Amino acid sequence: MSFILHFLLGCCLLASARATCNVCNAVNNLTCYSLNQTQACDANNLPTGLPFSCPTDYVCVSGANGVICEPEASAASQADCQECNMCDTTNTFACTGTSSFALCLGTDTLQDSVGTCADGYVCNINATQICDLPADGIMPTCSYADDSTDSSTTSPPPTTTAPSTSNPTTYCAAVQAEGRFSVGTDAYTTCRQYILCSLVSGSWEGQTYTCPGSLYFSSATNLCVAAMPSTCSTSVSSTTSTTAAPTTSNPAAYCAAMMSQGYYPVGTDPSTTCHQYIYCFLLSGTWSGEMYTCPGSLYYNSSSKICASALPSTCSATVASLTLNGVALE
Numbered sequence: 001m002s003f004i005l006h007f008l009l010g011c012c013l014l015a016s017a018r019a020t021c022n023v024c025n026a027v028n029n030l031t032c033y034s035l036n037q038t039q040a041c042d043a044n045n046l047p048t049g050l051p052f053s054c055p056t057d058y059v060c061v062s063g064a065n066g067v068i069c070e071p072e073a074s075a076a077s078q079a080d081c082q083e084c085n086m087c088d089t090t091n092t093f094a095c096t097g098t099s100s101f102a103l104c105l106g107t108d109t110l111q112d113s114v115g116t117c118a119d120g121y122v123c124n125i126n127a128t129q130i131c132d133l134p135a136d137g138i139m140p141t142c143s144y145a146d147d148s149t150d151s152s153t154t155s156p157p158p159t160t161t162a163p164s165t166s167n168p169t170t171y172c173a174a175v176q177a178e179g180r181f182s183v184g185t186d187a188y189t190t191c192r193q194y195i196l197c198s199l200v201s202g203s204w205e206g207q208t209y210t211c212p213g214s215l216y217f218s219s220a221t222n223l224c225v226a227a228m229p230s231t232c233s234t235s236v237s238s239t240t241s242t243t244a245a246p247t248t249s250n251p252a253a254y255c256a257a258m259m260s261q262g263y264y265p266v267g268t269d270p271s272t273t274c275h276q277y278i279y280c281f282l283l284s285g286t287w288s289g290e291m292y293t294c295p296g297s298l299y300y301n302s303s304s305k306i307c308a309s310a311l312p313s314t315c316s317a318t319v320a321s322l323t324l325n326g327v328a329l330e
């Protein structure tokens with residue numbers, strides 16, 4: 001019994017010592033901040049302070065000898081912080097930033113999808129529910145260095161969002177004010193979102209949220225409201241011929257945004273939309289969609305595209321918002 005316990009402890013300690021970005025290595029109390037930067041850890045085993053760069057052509061490796069900079073030529077494959085923008089083993093999602101992710105829909109490539117973690121939660125490729133808390137020992141898979149430099153993978157390209165709001169953290173760093181800020185003027189997409197800026201340990205952090213249901217963000221009241229603000233335009237939205245708002249409750253418009261035949265997820269609410277899926281198909285040159293509900297208490301798995309009993313990782317309150325091809329999943 002105690003042998004088994006020791007074996008288990010041994011295995012998991014070893015695993016956590018080997019893994020990865022932002023995880024403190026107990027051997028020398030350092031972590032890899034990025035592919036080529038180290039960072040100190042505090043007494044609570046959490047990364048703290050400014051990152052230190054490895055010498056040129058060296059990479060950060062966390063292993064049995066602690067966190068060390070090793071020559072890139074020999075250690076490139078062992079370098080930490082390389083799982084950002086990679087789909088998880090179930091091909092369900094990929095972390096695209098420290099608190100953002102994208103769906104993979106059963107492929108090993110990121111789809112045109114933007115998911116955000118709830119406030120304070122971070123995206124981890126191995127987390128059961130995608131986003132989890134650093135306080136629970138779950139650290140972000142992506143480097144914080146990626147958040148400020150790599151906005152291309154986290155921004156939804158087809159919308160009319162001003163470039164400055166596409167990366168909430170750089171946006172908040174520019175605005176330098178706490179509070180909620182409107183994102184754009186597209187009545188179907190960005191008008192329903194807002195960026196929440198907060199000052200965390202002296203640095204500005206921003207997160208994009210989507211108002212629940214069909215509510216709009218009102219910059220006048222700083223709340224999600226039913227009435228569409230006058231700044232929002234319904235004409236700028238889609239290049240498709242559809243006039244209906246592309247929401248998941250409107251399968252035809254949703255499918256016009258997907259522009260591909262197949263099965264797609266509807267939402268992230270475990271009690272309702274997680275049981276549903278939409279089948280998109282081309283009918284006489286026009287995209288059509290049909291919404292289905294899984295039988296009994298089964299959930300729709302966006303990777304296997306079948307109804308199954310296991311709760312999908314996307315169905316969690318730790319997920320703040322999720323879009324697919326610009327359409328907000330509910």
Ligand SMILES: *[C@@H]1O[C@H](CO)[C@@H](O)[C@H](O)[C@H]1NC(C)=O
Nearest residue numbers: 018019020021083125126141
């Ligand atoms: C995820 O789990 C795999 C397999 O256990 C491990 O190799 C990898 O380092 C883990 N990644 C993170 C970011 O925790």
Ligand SMILES: *[C@@H]1O[C@H](CO)[C@@H](O)[C@H](O)[C@H]1NC(C)=O
Nearest residue numbers: 026027028029042043044045
């Ligand atoms: C790492 O931190 C722990 C806990 O704070 C401390 O006991 C240990 O001496 C430190 N190790 C090194 C190598 O600094």
Ligand SMILES: *[C@@H]1O[C@H](CO)[C@@H](O)[C@H](O)[C@H]1NC(C)=O
Nearest residue numbers: 035036053054055056057058
């Ligand atoms: C560290 O890696 C980044 C991105 O891979 C690169 O732009 C930067 O030049 C590297 N820094 C050093 C000191 O090698």
Ligand SMILES: *[C@@H]1O[C@H](CO)[C@@H](O)[C@H](O)[C@H]1NC(C)=O
Nearest residue numbers: 090301303304310311312313
């Ligand atoms: C969803 O399907 C994928 C692919 O078959 C599978 O690996 C994964 O475990 C499933 N997710 C859940 C929550 O069962």
